[in-house]
Amino acid sequence: MKCVLSCIPEPTVVMAARALCVLGLVLALVSSSSAEYVGLSANQCAVPAKDRVDCGYPEVTPQQCNNRGCCFDSSIVGVPWCFKPLQEQGECSF
Numbered sequence: 001m002k003c004v005l006s007c008i009p010e011p012t013v014v015m016a017a018r019a020l021c022v023l024g025l026v027l028a029l030v031s032s033s034s035a036e037y038v039g040l041s042a043n044q045c046a047v048p049a050k051d052r053v054d055c056g057y058p059e060v061t062p063q064q065c066n067n068r069g070c071c072f073d074s075s076i077v078g079v080p081w082c083f084k085p086l087q088e089q090g091e092c093s094f
Contacts, residue, residue: 044085045071056082 055070065072065082074081 039066039069040071040085044087045073047071047083047086049076049079052080052083054080054082055084056080 055068056065056072060072060082062072062074068082069085070082071085072082
């Protein structure tokens with residue numbers, strides 16, 4: 001019996017390949033953007049885009065930014081992604 005391979009892949013193979021591509025794309029998008037505040041509170045990193053003071057350098061990673069004590073948020077284009085946090089307000093005592 002002679003076995004002949006078809007040039008057209010089976011539908012299940014095509015669907016599996018597409019599912020892997022979509023999964024890879026989703027994982028890449030989730031890991032490359034968003035905000036990271038390691039060691040900082042979300043309130044400290046709630047700095048309006050126009051008030052962000054650059055704390056990094058070109059191509060700084062979220063981890064490198066956080067190691068500097070800064071906030072990282074790549075969700076807004078055209079403003080610093082690595083920026084100085086707000087200072088926490090302590091209680092006033094007289």
